[in-house]
Amino acid sequence: MSLMPRRKSGPPVTGVDKNAFSYRAFRDLKLNKYIYVMLVPVIAYYVVFLYGPMYGLQIAFKDYSAGAGMWNSPWVGFKHFESFFESYYFWRLLRNTVLLSLYELVFAFPASIILALLLNELRSNRFKRTVQTVTYMPHFISIVVISGMLVDFLSRDGLINNVIAMFGFERTAFLGEAGWFRSIYISSNIWQSVGWGSIIYLSAMSSIDPSLYEAARVDGANRWKQTLHVTIPGIMPTIVILLILQIGSFMTVGTEKILLLYNPTTYETADVIGTFLYRKGILEADYSYSAAVGLFNSVINFALLVLANAASKKSGNNLW
Amino acid sequence: MGMNNWKTLSRTSVGIMITALLVVGCNTSSTAPEEPADGNAGTGAAEQTNEKAPEAAEEVGYPDEITYWVQLNANVAATMKDYGEIAAYKKVAELTGTKVTFQHPPVGQEKDQFNLMIASGELPDVIEYPWAAAPKGADSLIKEGRILRLNELIAEHAPNLTKILDENPDYRKMVTTDEGNIYVMPFIMGDPSLSVVHGPIVREDWLKKLGLEQPTTIAEWEAMLTAFRDGDPNGNGQKDEIPFLFNINDIDLDHLFVGAWGITQDFYQENGTVKYGPIQPEFKEYLATLAKWYKDGLIDPDFATTDGKLKDAKVTGNQLGAFTGYPGSSIGRYIDLMKENPEFSLVGPVYPALEEGGYAMGNYSYPFSGIGAAVSATADNPEQIVKWLDYKYSEEGHFLFNFGIEGESYTMVDGYPTYTDVILKNPDGLPITQAMAKYFTANWSGPFIQDKRYMEQYYQLDQQKQANQNWSQADHSKHLPPLTLTADESSKTASIMNDVKTYRDEMINRFIMGAEPIDNFDKFVSTIENMGIQEAIAARQAALERYNARK
Numbered sequence: 124m125s126l127m128p129r130r131k132s133g134p135p136v137t138g139v140d141k142n143a144f145s146y147r148a149f150r151d152l153k154l155n156k157y158i159y160v161m162l163v164p165v166i167a168y169y170v171v172f173l174y175g176p177m178y179g180l181q182i183a184f185k186d187y188s189a190g191a192g193m194w195n196s197p198w199v200g201f202k203h204f205e206s207f208f209e210s211y212y213f214w215r216l217l218r219n220t221v222l223l224s225l226y227e228l229v230f231a232f233p234a235s236i237i238l239a240l241l242l243n244e245l246r247s248n249r250f251k252r253t254v255q256t257v258t259y260m261p262h263f264i265s266i267v268v269i270s271g272m273l274v275d276f277l278s279r280d281g282l283i284n285n286v287i288a289m290f291g292f293e294r295t296a297f298l299g300e301a302g303w304f305r306s307i308y309i310s311s312n313i314w315q316s317v318g319w320g321s322i323i324y325l326s327a328m329s330s331i332d333p334s335l336y337e338a339a340r341v342d343g344a345n346r347w348k349q350t351l352h353v354t355i356p357g358i359m360p361t362i363v364i365l366l367i368l369q370i371g372s373f374m375t376v377g378t379e380k381i382l383l384l385y386n387p388t389t390y391e392t393a394d395v396i397g398t399f400l401y402r403k404g405i406l407e408a409d410y411s412y413s414a415a416v417g418l419f420n421s422v423i424n425f426a427l428l429v430l431a432n433a434a435s436k437k438s439g440n441n442l443w
Numbered sequence: 444m445g446m447n448n449w450k451t452l453s454r455t456s457v458g459i460m461i462t463a464l465l466v467v468g469c470n471t472s473s474t475a476p477e478e479p480a481d482g483n484a485g486t487g488a489a490e491q492t493n494e495k496a497p498e499a500a501e502e503v504g505y506p507d508e509i510t511y512w513v514q515l516n517a518n519v520a521a522t523m524k525d526y527g528e529i530a531a532y533k534k535v536a537e538l539t540g541t542k543v544t545f546q547h548p549p550v551g552q553e554k555d556q557f558n559l560m561i562a563s564g565e566l567p568d569v570i571e572y573p574w575a576a577a578p579k580g581a582d583s584l585i586k587e588g589r590i591l592r593l594n595e596l597i598a599e600h601a602p603n604l605t606k607i608l609d610e611n612p613d614y615r616k617m618v619t620t621d622e623g624n625i626y627v628m629p630f631i632m633g634d635p636s637l638s639v640v641h642g643p644i645v646r647e648d649w650l651k652k653l654g655l656e657q658p659t660t661i662a663e664w665e666a667m668l669t670a671f672r673d674g675d676p677n678g679n680g681q682k683d684e685i686p687f688l689f690n691i692n693d694i695d696l697d698h699l700f701v702g703a704w705g706i707t708q709d710f711y712q713e714n715g716t717v718k719y720g721p722i723q724p725e726f727k728e729y730l731a732t733l734a735k736w737y738k739d740g741l742i743d744p745d746f747a748t749t750d751g752k753l754k755d756a757k758v759t760g761n762q763l764g765a766f767t768g769y770p771g772s773s774i775g776r777y778i779d780l781m782k783e784n785p786e787f788s789l790v791g792p793v794y795p796a797l798e799e800g801g802y803a804m805g806n807y808s809y810p811f812s813g814i815g816a817a818v819s820a821t822a823d824n825p826e827q828i829v830k831w832l833d834y835k836y837s838e839e840g841h842f843l844f845n846f847g848i849e850g851e852s853y854t855m856v857d858g859y860p861t862y863t864d865v866i867l868k869n870p871d872g873l874p875i876t877q878a879m880a881k882y883f884t885a886n887w888s889g890p891f892i893q894d895k896r897y898m899e900q901y902y903q904l905d906q907q908k909q910a911n912q913n914w915s916q917a918d919h920s921k922h923l924p925p926l927t928l929t930a931d932e933s934s935k936t937a938s939i940m941n942d943v944k945t946y947r948d949e950m951i952n953r954f955i956m957g958a959e960p961i962d963n964f965d966k967f968v969s970t971i972e973n974m975g976i977q978e979a980i981a982a983r984q985a986a987l988e989r990y991n992a993r994k
Contacts, residue, residue: 189562190587211942211974278753279745299747299956387691387948388747388956394945407941408558408578 183414196411203415212399220395220420223376226309232369234313235320236362240350242321243328258318270383273311274298298384301391308381308393323365324358331357363435371428374420396420503600505539506827510567512560513816515547516887518880522873530852530882531843541831561589566819568828571890574627575813575925578937581626583930590817591825592624600826601833603840604628607892617811620927621989627815628832630888632808634895641697641806642914643795644773645765647788647906649676657792661703661732664765664795668741671764685757686764689733689746689955691948693767701729702804702917703797708951710983711804711921715991717984721947722971727964730954737955747952755780761787770907771876771886778904779874791910794917805917809924816890835891845894847882862900875903926986936979943974 185196245251277297378397385393404413525545548556608615668686704725757763781787794803846853869878885897953959
């Protein structure tokens with residue numbers, strides 16, 4: 124470093140600027156080289172498996188032909204996007220996707236918060252643990268098995284219909300009626316995820332300073348008021364962050380589960396962009412078209428994520 | 444110093460990383476390349492066993508190794524891991540010295556896996572598939588460099604298949620595309636009796652109990668189903684009978700009921716003109732009839748969600764009166780499953796017409812329906828592979844794949860290959876289909892000529908033979924031959940047909956279930972028209988004309 128040649132004019136350069144980013148970065152690299160080496164696999168993973176495949180997105184703007192390959196297929200501009208927007212099913216797919224996500228947000232998202240708040244009020248530790256175990260168990264069952272159970276429970280001579288018939292009501296083919304699909308989808312999602320989702324809120328609650336509760340009690344707050352003014356504000360940052368994450372995947376409703384549960388009779392309410400993509404892309408091998416539809420979906424997700432984050436800045440709980 | 448160490452370390456680690464990634468990335472594609480097959484071990488063995496091969500083929504031996512992609516048939520999956528365990532394939536391996544590595548896609552994902560495989564370009568040497576279901580026509584797959592045109596290879600290295608195609612110009616016409624390509628070593632049904640395999644099935648004991656004849660018209664079907672509903676034929680004092688299980692995919696296959704109106708749920712031809720059934724006025728009457736049946740409780744209200752497992756439960760639970768199915772896996776299997784109930788019996792009535800002696804369409808497939816083994820364009824030694832595949836069309840190969848091993852699975856009785864008890868009364872208690880699958884592939888398909896003597900013995904029960912005869916009485920003149928669409932036609936109309944089929948399936952269900960009033964039929968037709976059905980019809984019309992013009 125000291126071998127830097129002195130210049131003829133101008134202020135003398137005495138050395139490098141120790142505050143420059145490049146200097147600091149280099150120094151840090153030298154000091155912590157082994158730690159940086161450990162970073163390499165992670166970066167490589169992202170490059171190879173997450174950024175690398177993105178070059179395939181170009182086929183959304185091409186007429187992909189397997190023989191010509193990714194690079195040599197002809198460019199067609201926005202043709203596939205246009206034909207999707209003009210498609211007979213466009214509005215229905217959009218409506219179903221948005222509605223299922225919205226219902227998920229409105230009903231399933233608060234469900235685990237409510238469960239956590241309720242569990243928090245329980246005095247018997249044993250009962251609390253039992254409830255927790257029972258509610259988070261379904262999270263560990265594979266989606267295929269869950270769907271199989273749903274089909275069995277909901278069929279005309281299944282468990283649920285048997286109960287209904289016991290009380291003298293008509294049996295209903297739940298999975299064969301479009302009107303039932305959303306309720307079944309959302310309520311089974313709640314069943315599956317409510318216990319697991321509540322764990323993070325419970326842990327957030329356990330880190331709330333007990334003195335806050337004491338102070339509230341001294342001020343005469345009952346259990347309900349304590350919940351309202353201490354517990355909920357205490358877990359608010361967690362709620363907001365999870366909400367932002369949830370919104371970031373707003374357009375990505377559980378395609379696998381819908382595929383396992385739907386049939387032509389329930390397309391009306393069950394067919395979402397993801398399942399349409401599957402039929403079009405995988406079954407009909409229309410790769411360019413489905414890449415375009417998938418890209419459209421991701422762009423909306425991305426925009427919603429940015430919006431949600433911006434909105435949450437006001438509460439000071441934003442992600443970035 | 445420290446600097447140098449760091450460099451070395453970082454280079455090494457990056458090097459390791461890259462190597463690791465390359466290995467991971469490539470190991471799927473780099474398994475195949477083998478040295479070209481001259482003077483390998485397999486050749487000598489091959490020439491000894493196949494002296495009859497003509498001179499041109501003698502320089503070419505059998506391949507050392509082949510990778511072979513094929514759907515795993517359920518009868519095989521029941522007792523074995525892959526096709527390599529089937530006795531016929533073991534014998535072929537012994538005779539040719541070729542080591543075959545079978546690749547089977549996960550059951551239920553065959554179509555996805557096939558499409559992905561074609562798109563990725565990482566192909567095994569041989570791909571056996573129902574090619575009519577391939578998203579683009581065979582001609583375009585040849586153009587795109589996915590599979591090989593086999594005409595010349597067959598002419599030079601497949602003397603057995605060449606002989607068969609020369610003797611049966613009909614077969615040659617069917618297996619050749621419009622552009623003159625032969626793209627597979629075909630599966631061919633060697634007798635007209637093999638072409639009808641699916642149809643309506645009714646509980647024979649229920650008919651007897653209620654004093655009914657086998658129905659022959661739509662009206663008689665309605666009377667029979669009503670009697671099933673009201674007459675308590677299963678005798679448990681409860682009104683729990685399900686008269687008929689409607690299955691939209693089965694109807695696509697056999698045109699039950701809809702065929703009585705002279706149309707189908709899909710494309711068909713009338714004197715050389717291609718038509719699409721759901722937009723015909725007759726389709727409205729068909730839907731109205733089924734909607735009435737549904738409303739009257741004659742059709743299983745759960746039909747939209749009933750899968751194979753539930754269907755089995757309904758049949759064996761003594762609930763279901765009529766359904767659609769195959770002689771083997773339905774009639775034979777159910778009767779076998781219900782052995783403890785000696786009364787239980789099924790019958791396959793004739794396809795019903797609108798009135799006595801009227802028109803009835805039924806299940807039928809052309810001798811070649813698109814199933815066959817293609818050789819991928821990336822295979823190193825296509826001549827050897829074609830020669831290897833051709834073995835199945837030889838006299839010995841034919842017996843091997845239709846009857847198995849002589850002395851084990853069959854014996855020659857007066858020149859007739861007769862299955863032994865290993866097949867017909869399996870000592871391990873296997874059902875006949877699974878016992879067959881242990882030895883050969885005649886009870887589904889493969890690149891060989893199916894022998895009718897297989898079928899004659901496969902249908903052990905009178906009910907099965909009767910069903911085959913009854914179903915064969917239907918009219919087969921409106922079925923479309925195996926058409927080949929051009930790349931342009933298929934890419935344009937695939938998208939249209941995807942929309943139309945989604946809509947059609949949904950609306951047929953809705954009309955039948957009464958969720959959509961029949962009065963909306965005109966709207967249904969005009970929606971399909973707007974989706975571009977005429978273009979799809981025109982493409983098939985052109986393809987039919989090209990087919991008819993083939994020599």
